[in-house]
Amino acid sequence: MILVGERINTGFKDIKQAVLDKDPGPLREWAQKQAAAGATYLDVNLGAVSADAAVMCWMIEQVQSVVETPVSIDTNKASILAEAIKVCNKPPLINSTTAAQEKLDAFLPIAAEHNASIIGLSIDETGTPKSADGRVEKAGMVLAAATEAGIPPEHVFLDPIVMPLKYMQDQMREILEAVRQFRLFSDPPPHIICGLSNVSNGTTHKKLINRTFLVMAVGCGLDAAICDVTDGDLVDAAKTAELVMNREIYADSYIKPASA
């Protein structure tokens, strides 16, 4: 399971304040905490705090000063991406392009040039499709464009766009069906990822809903998630789901006794 730590994002108050104050502490602490929890990538999101690529570079440098874990550059601005990717010590995961031609033209060449992986949202300038078929169409456009740009499928992470269970309950099955179909696009298949926490927006039982949806999505072929990697129950559930999918070999010690 590829786990992308969601926490270094100015959407969280402590990170926003740290970026405003140029205080490296919270960024470094969350980098270490998420790396220790087993994150494969650490998402770094500047959000609306600044339009200055130098600030994003500073954030990435704080992360890289304390851990070896590669970063995920989370920005919708190609100009920020172009600068940020230059300071990455390892090929990053770019978060993200959409199927809109303008986005593809801007993001894919940068990914190809730097041997980076890239998340492709199943969305375009007209919005998020409601059906599985609509999602498959948009994701297919991203994958085809990535292939044309010289990016191999194993560097492409397709994202079905997870909606909040509470407000869009009828879309959940469409999302799972889209995941199932993404799997069939190529051999080897692309990765399939989601921004997990959105599923529990506004709900009372967030952690339970996050881990239940994640397990169901893994059962459909999802193999990556942007999530709270420090949620031990979530990570244990993901590991168990991977065993059921026969992606890892079972051993009694696959999780630590205390966490079961």
Added chain:
Amino acid sequence: MILVGERINTGFKDIKQAVLDKDPGPLREWAQKQAAAGATYLDVNLGAVSADAAVMCWMIEQVQSVVETPVSIDTNKASILAEAIKVCNKPPLINSTTAAQEKLDAFLPIAAEHNASIIGLSIDETGTPKSADGRVEKAGMVLAAATEAGIPPEHVFLDPIVMPLKYMQDQMREILEAVRQFRLFSDPPPHIICGLSNVSNGTTHKKLINRTFLVMAVGCGLDAAICDVTDGDLVDAAKTAELVMNREIYADSYIKPASA
């Protein structure tokens, strides 16, 4: 979600001893405990403790003396079933027939006569198929024979035969795929059930594995399980999975705050 309480089974020492001693206490206590936890049916299994149908009838009567919950008559002997079904206050769930002609001929007429539901294992006299296709073939035979016997699909519970993750890890995906295909047999579809606890046989983290597999199976279309209904985390996970499948309407109060 249709939950069948597994606990009144002589495979458990306390129940075995109670049946040997003709002590109604443990049977009544487990009946009440499982009914309070929300069981839809209570499985009653005499096992090898006796070949006397009167003992099975006594067990069912103990359950019915304290709760309204219908029973699931768990026996592979048609002679025991024929007697036990007569003492049931409500149409029971018969657990189970296989696809073997001899079994179908013996069990289906009894189910039809008593308006009972019946579990059909995807297995026959040659054993358990290893592939999804083999399971689908056997389950299809049960469903066809049940239809011919006058049993409607909504009274049929197809069972893909769940194997232990630890010893047959490569079969897990076949089982999930079988569930997915069972769903397509008829409209309305038959129920799909499994004996859940088998999946965690011999493992260190039984509850985690049980609930993870259950959630994945619900994602494939499973809507019933024979399981430990007193495991609150398991029931919460099942309820959440049902919400994702849009089978129940979301409400913040769908589980009690304490259990999340």
